[in-house]
Amino acid sequence: MNRALEYLHASRASEIASLQRLLRTGQQITAVSELIHALQRERGASNIWLCSDGRLFGDELEARAAAVADRQRAVIAALPPAEAQPGYSRFCMLIAAALQALEALPLLRQQVRDRALEQVRAMDAFSHIIRTLLNLVFEAADTASEPDISRALIALFSFMQGKELAGQERATGSAGFAAGTFSAAQRQRLQGLIDAQEQSFATFSQFADADSLARWQQMADAGSQIERLRRIACTGAPYAEEGVLQWFTLLSERLDKMKQIEDGLCAALMAGCARAIAAAQQAEARAPAPDADASFSLYVAGASWLEGHDATLDSSGIAPQLGRSVLSLIREQAQRLQAQSNELATMRATLNERKVIDQAKHWLMQQHGLSEQDAWQRLRKSAMNQNKRMLDIAQAILAVAATLQA
């Protein structure tokens, strides 16, 4: 076989190998989604248990913990092998961090059962574990090299992020309703969680498939009962003692409905992987007709700086017929990779925006001792006051941070 054709073949085979790796990542992420949902339920039950001073949900704790253990085994079974692979360093490191975080669960459960831990600390401990799991989904979205799958992953990650924020809203609200009063900090936190959810679901809506989006639009509105309780929480209006259970039940129903949409997103992700693999295999099998007339011009973004008249070489009769046929195959592959690269660049911009905002937030937290919610609120208010995007404010902050460091 012609050596050029060998590498063309290797290029397509590498594309298929990348997609098959993505398919396995999709399976891992589906398992992670199940584990997160189970952890959110265990966090919810633990929360009510602690808030009710051990009066409510005592029976639930065991069942929730058992469900988490099940899901945890499934995640560990789905993990990629712990082997050296070029380009796998970050993913492996995030898996290590997630596994390490999960190690803390038995002791955490013991302390919850003994009511030896403040409610806020217990919630934070659960949320920390969930965050390390969500990091895996973000990393997958950030490194996927196929636009459709990258889009599905961004939609899924944003949705999981929104759902987790809804879970934290449930915890924060439960604590306030159980205590009979909301502190100023709790109110601010609640408001921040509601705002951040909106942002997450806006990103989701931008990238989701039509089916999932339609299902979300039907339930995007939190409903009047939840909104009434939110208003009570945020304004300090009076409410009945059973408020905590009403709140918990309503928000739990909402989280379960979200989980159904999340399942649809996982299914869409897997279907997208399967479709992309089939398409790449078809492209490999199909031999396009030689393209004798068109002058060949391999355009690879960023590498085309010498592109010009010289591309007429191949229609000048220098290249033999076989050469032209190979050229048209190479061109087809180049165009496919280029189209992917262009689309990915657009999507990466969305993720980069998130990274910049997060880095600015992190800097504010470190430098000014702010909480995550406070830092986010400060960014948001600055943006509103100055009539700019949060991204602009975040970039300005990072520029200042860089100057201070230099």
Added chain:
Amino acid sequence: MNRALEYLHASRASEIASLQRLLRTGQQITAVSELIHALQRERGASNIWLCSDGRLFGDELEARAAAVADRQRAVIAALPPAEAQPGYSRFCMLIAAALQALEALPLLRQQVRDRALEQVRAMDAFSHIIRTLLNLVFEAADTASEPDISRALIALFSFMQGKELAGQERATGSAGFAAGTFSAAQRQRLQGLIDAQEQSFATFSQFADADSLARWQQMADAGSQIERLRRIACTGAPYAEEGVLQWFTLLSERLDKMKQIEDGLCAALMAGCARAIAAAQQAEARAPAPDADASFSLYVAGASWLEGHDATLDSSGIAPQLGRSVLSLIREQAQRLQAQSNELATMRATLNERKVIDQAKHWLMQQHGLSEQDAWQRLRKSAMNQNKRMLDIAQAILAVAATLQA
């Protein structure tokens, strides 16, 4: 072994595997640099042969072709195996394009020897082959995941690009001096090549190691003899008949000196790879002391959206001593990967700038039938007239292009 530690180990082993792949890429690129230099010399000899109507350099052609064949064998021996590897699709496709372009050499040489090809067409054919080889270097620079090595690759690519533009300047000038006159198009092309060289060497200077930069600064000035001939070419001042050989000799000496700097850049690249591998192996071998006091906060850019107070979990006594030690190992690895990611983002911005400008140039070429040089000049003039960066103009053009397509 603890499963978290297994993945931490896999993360570091993956980092080392990525670096070893980069080391092999460095070897491939060193071979490509040699082949490009040999091709530039064959192009130069062919050019003089054609420009002198077969009177000069007839003996050289054979020797130059033999040198290219030597270097070509070395490149092919250094190529990675034509195997499926996730993330290797673009690189394999570019290898296929380069090998395919090299296939045209025997026929091209025959046509040059028979003087059956116009000088411009022959030069363009050689330049096309060289461009496909340079694409490999660009791709390596665009995908390297270690900041120091990425920097060395960007410096090397920019230098090779500048040297190739100098080679094209030599060809364009030789044709004009041999013909006894420069057409308006030739003059414009010459000016464009001189300007583009400056841009390439400016990027090189931004990323080069201190030694290479110092060596370049000594020879950056083209010297008064070359500048005098450039002026003659661009203004149509009278000159002696032996101008063509004087021009060719001066520019060839300059290209040979550039090759020495390029060799230094290749050596710096390989040394950087070896250093990075040693550092990663050292980090793997060294076990940092447990960090019992500090509260753990794993910060992964873009995945830290839930970061907050909850990170105090591990200093609260929940995590056992072993856990803390693992956490500090994970944190160290997270910080290293994060520092790399931040630095890479900055460098990628430079490459993206080039991509945007190239895409805008390509669009101008396609839509307005401009040559590569004309498109570049038009971008440049617009930028100067509007007192903006070329990047801004290019982005504006692409925005218009997107609107027209929609």
